[in-house]
Amino acid sequence: MEQRLTEEKVFKDPVHNYIHVQDPIIWQLINTPEFQRLRRIRQLGTSFLTFHGAEHSRFSHSLGVYEITRKIISQFERSHYSDWPKEEKTVALCAALLHDLGHGPFSHSIEEAFDMNHEDWTCKIITGDTEVGAILRRYAPDFPEKVASVIQKTYEKPIVVNLVTSPLDADRMDYLLRDAYFTGVNYGTIDLDRILRMLRPYHGRIVVKESGMHAVEDYLMSRYQMYWQIYFHPVTRSSEIILRQIFKRAKSLIQQDFQFRFMIDPLPQLFNGDLSVDEYLQLDEALIQTAFMQWRKEDDAVLSELCERFIDRKLYKYVEIEQIDVNMIEEIREAFTLAGLNPEYDLEIDFPTDNPYDVFRPDESTDKQILLLDRQDKLHELSEVSDIVRSISGLHRGKHHLYYPQNKVDAIVHELPSHIRPYFSH
């Protein structure tokens, strides 16, 4: 149907050196406004406030996921593996490239605040009246739905789904490498080439040659370290808390018919929960940051202070606590209220394990498993074979943290009951 580009196009990339584009459809998709918008959404949300190098965008990550997927498929083709359905290449590459298309600004926080889901938006954009949708439809009328169903894991060929979404998928491999590169930590340095060489299409899914076990162990350990060093870093959590509180306050003000000085489209639609695809695509981090800059001047002291905290990086302090029960939290909240603070905004308890912590757990459904293929062509679930994966797979870890505005709490700490005071006096 479509041929190759007359000349391969490349993007210079710090992680993969070059991203290679050979198919016209990929080139066209990259040049759509919807895909270019990902330049204005950071890959790691507010993490740049903790690791100043982490300014990289979802645009670069999406290209990276595409590139890894391209390399895997290219290896499958070169090796003539019969279990790989060659005709699925384009749908796989498009799904890899577009899988994050629906991410909003500061994605995790905005999804939590407004009860949205980026995967739904991804599919709406892909199948909707957009340039991306038009390009896919031009390729084949049912192509948008095909690509979307890969992302929704309902595509008829499970091996394509497995290639794009699995515990060893291109998404995870790219973000580990990329986030390690841009933050500057070296926990995420996995042996990508070796893992790619060890992947095999096998009976409708992607498995790993057993001799690649150590490379997979190393990859899982890297993920473990990255979660605790980067993704769950308490300073990043603190900035996310401020962000969610800003959204909460603004929403509550809107419900009270507060007259904002600055409130431009599509923010009202976001707060009212009736965004069209077109409006959603106008959301980016520039708009959110501009809104916060302006809201510093609004008459509501709570909103104004929270925005100032975010913009000027005056984040909440945190303390680690061993154990805390619901009663104690209630007591602290009451004590805060008595002392004139507002526990609604001045106190937050955080348990990072509540969050998606996807170090491999073997007790889950088979598509979350990593399978090893031995020399006798038998499959083994990874933790059966790897001592080290078995020993970490049950690990359930989590530190509770209290977050609060230090200046305000310091001012009233002497008024707090004596059994509560120790939490806040350091």
Added chain:
Amino acid sequence: MEQRLTEEKVFKDPVHNYIHVQDPIIWQLINTPEFQRLRRIRQLGTSFLTFHGAEHSRFSHSLGVYEITRKIISQFERSHYSDWPKEEKTVALCAALLHDLGHGPFSHSIEEAFDMNHEDWTCKIITGDTEVGAILRRYAPDFPEKVASVIQKTYEKPIVVNLVTSPLDADRMDYLLRDAYFTGVNYGTIDLDRILRMLRPYHGRIVVKESGMHAVEDYLMSRYQMYWQIYFHPVTRSSEIILRQIFKRAKSLIQQDFQFRFMIDPLPQLFNGDLSVDEYLQLDEALIQTAFMQWRKEDDAVLSELCERFIDRKLYKYVEIEQIDVNMIEEIREAFTLAGLNPEYDLEIDFPTDNPYDVFRPDESTDKQILLLDRQDKLHELSEVSDIVRSISGLHRGKHHLYYPQNKVDAIVHELPSHIRPYFSH
């Protein structure tokens, strides 16, 4: 007056691994709103549209310049060089940290469009009624002026000026390394450790031990490559052209009393040229991008189209031309006008050598020279000793490029005179 921090603070940095902060004044300066604002200004302006990794901010570069300066001074102190005035450490570190404080959003373009100068703004912010100013004044009443005079190159001790601004200064060394790291090119990999080891304070300026000559040659070659590969990349120039045209159009609309749907503070002040320090500090790239997003919906077709081009990265096409004279340009402009195009916005000629190209030139004043110190304690200007530097120092290079909107010109190319047509038919 002030002591060290009880415990050294560090920032994780991909280029220098860690940035070390030992002095309370540096820690306090970093935490001001004025310094945090640099997180919202990209180091390389629009280069991220060419190299998608180049999203890094002036915040990270400023920390890097501080860190290199700290290392140089620390080496001077450890080696007890008598020509280094120890009491100047704090003023040098503060000047290094703050030297880019006045950069605006998309700095080079905005400076050109509005005839501003970031160095002036840096000094206004440092000496003004700001948190940075307050911290410096608390250190010593005349300290803001001292720091500003280092940046303005008028400080009484020329060695401090020379440390912060010279052809081998911490600023250039950090940006070569940092821009190479984030774009992913490897032209900028200089042997920082070796250069730092070779620097010597000597009679009021910083010189290089002769045995470090090759490292300096390599540094200059890296700079040369970085200029032509990164800083003067024609795609980046194309995006800067669009940017300046947006500003030009918006300014002209304001002068015509056009009613903007979106025009919030401090944009009117920017266009009228009467920004206060406080207003200037509200300018960031989020605001500019938000304005462009909104201006797509304005009723002026020229402005709307230009904004769309910038946001959706539909940049102007470019062609390289060997020679072009003023008459020919005039003819092209007339032909464009005849064909219904607007040469004011639809044509731009660019000569990158018009821009600050600071590969070392020996015929310039002594503070632009690199001096080598030989074993007999004699000084030699670098190009006297280095064949390779001498051979490149006279190089004057530059390609002329024409930039234009391909879709519009393609539509009328057949109407152009036959001697003009070849420029535009590829």
Added chain:
Amino acid sequence: MEQRLTEEKVFKDPVHNYIHVQDPIIWQLINTPEFQRLRRIRQLGTSFLTFHGAEHSRFSHSLGVYEITRKIISQFERSHYSDWPKEEKTVALCAALLHDLGHGPFSHSIEEAFDMNHEDWTCKIITGDTEVGAILRRYAPDFPEKVASVIQKTYEKPIVVNLVTSPLDADRMDYLLRDAYFTGVNYGTIDLDRILRMLRPYHGRIVVKESGMHAVEDYLMSRYQMYWQIYFHPVTRSSEIILRQIFKRAKSLIQQDFQFRFMIDPLPQLFNGDLSVDEYLQLDEALIQTAFMQWRKEDDAVLSELCERFIDRKLYKYVEIEQIDVNMIEEIREAFTLAGLNPEYDLEIDFPTDNPYDVFRPDESTDKQILLLDRQDKLHELSEVSDIVRSISGLHRGKHHLYYPQNKVDAIVHELPSHIRPYFSH
């Protein structure tokens, strides 16, 4: 007593970038024949037959251990930690530099074959009539014994011993980084800077600040991976087996008064077990390899073949076996003998866990423990605090391998009993 060098000397090093030498005694020690001899001893023995990059010498590793130790002490001095005895700097640096001085060619194999111990030789060289001994004695008459006692772990100040030999010592940190660099694997990339920053002298030993826990976890995981990927690699084991068999055969021939064509000093003394220090220092890998080259031409077929195998890298094949008992081994040996093979040389069983596998085990004496120092200045043994270390610390792993000459066994495999044959038919 001695001052600093007038100018710091540096060695360019791929792992640490530069090795810095500031003390004359260190410079003099490096330039002794005994230390220069380490250039002729590979750091990883026969591993270069598996990983062709692993040609690096114990010379470079020894410089690296010195450099890390220098950095640690320099950090202790800069921070003015009162628990660090400043006067111990020189003894610590010398012990770090010289700790591997007694390694012989293909060290682990030669030690096993001749029942020697490199640590003993290190101490004999340090305290003996050598240039190293003379330099140390010139520094202080009892200095050779002091340095030796640090290496023997009997020095009066346990903190110096702990600095030079502990689960987190400079030796291990350098070899992980260096072996990873030269083999090209990326399992060994530890965050050296962070670990160094976290070390504290505390009550007579070196401990780690609790906030460095993740860096230490990562370091232990790297070690685990390096052991299984590099140090216990079955191809390397195979070459070590050949090496030991050559020594065994030559020893047995000497005992039978076999007349070697090639047998030069100090080889006879090595085989007779009566090497003087001076003779020991004449042993290097060039001599061993030259002997093997020559012994290919000896009249003994076993020796000749083994030498050919080593020189031409015709190693033994290996098979992994789940379980093997003593009886079975005996049966195989008998079957081999019946089929005309010589099980003495044609069969070897290997259990890598028999070897020093020093991933951290908490049940050991306190000097093998890593202790964390929390904010309340309390110590915790690492595995109490780290889930992941606790979960791996009990891991006991090991694969049994059979090694044998494939060509010979293939020729007689059909003669082997049917229950034995499967081991050898792949």
Added chain:
Amino acid sequence: MEQRLTEEKVFKDPVHNYIHVQDPIIWQLINTPEFQRLRRIRQLGTSFLTFHGAEHSRFSHSLGVYEITRKIISQFERSHYSDWPKEEKTVALCAALLHDLGHGPFSHSIEEAFDMNHEDWTCKIITGDTEVGAILRRYAPDFPEKVASVIQKTYEKPIVVNLVTSPLDADRMDYLLRDAYFTGVNYGTIDLDRILRMLRPYHGRIVVKESGMHAVEDYLMSRYQMYWQIYFHPVTRSSEIILRQIFKRAKSLIQQDFQFRFMIDPLPQLFNGDLSVDEYLQLDEALIQTAFMQWRKEDDAVLSELCERFIDRKLYKYVEIEQIDVNMIEEIREAFTLAGLNPEYDLEIDFPTDNPYDVFRPDESTDKQILLLDRQDKLHELSEVSDIVRSISGLHRGKHHLYYPQNKVDAIVHELPSHIRPYFSH
């Protein structure tokens, strides 16, 4: 004739990450004794005495050259360039792999001392009665001669010669990268991927797309730096001088019928200049180093001292001199003789430019030129287009150095004539 290996083999390589072997003939060639011998020949001769990391062997470099050639051909095949003769792949790969097969121990010095040429030996080994020869003959009877003629640049298809030997060939690209990696300097970091992408087969030779010009400039600058930083380093030259003097002395002793205690085959044949291929293959650096170790004990003081200098790294001191004429040299030699020194061995004058310095020079024959292919399919010699290459291409640089034994000269320096003394008194 031969197919692919059932499974691709890989070698872990620090420079290219993995070396991929797909053809049985390549796999067989690597496993010959002749190719394995390259493990015992260092890539950079005595450079490890200057840069301790430079212990890497010609084995690893040869694999690297093969790998780069494989990548270039693979790119040509993927892109279906019609100017590339597909049937030449195997001969090109074999020539790339084997091009250094004839290198001897400390190659440049031994060639100079014994007037040999490694290229001749390479061809003798390839076409001779060796395992390599047998494997090639099995592939096709005339194949050894074909491979040899590529190396001798007489092969009928010039494009194959050009691929294997040209100013931009795989040999140079691998050694720049590899030598930079192992020495630890960062001058050699070229953008290999980009250069490879830009190569094109064109009318019987390999040319470069014009858009790759900057990458080629950068590669030439890297070479320039590597020559002066690594290959011509005066400490390395000093060790080469000692090496050549040892050979000279030993040869002269043999001619005088001196009775050596240690003189084993094939050393006599080497000194007599009648080595057979089989004897040549027994030469390696282990043998040379062992000979030097033994010759320290010979009764000839000159030989003994020179060997000690090499083994213990007590090299000659060097001084740089601006200009020196033949008369002055003669005077120094006479003054040395008068003072009881032996100028034959105690003095050496070195001009590194006498050596093959292959920074690109445009005035040479066309096969030493780099040609750029522009968009109109016209060729341009590089220095016509590149200012920077033109400006360096005429550079003729060279420092004269005097080398001498410092201890001996210091003892008699006061006896030297006053106009000669300054050279030796520092």
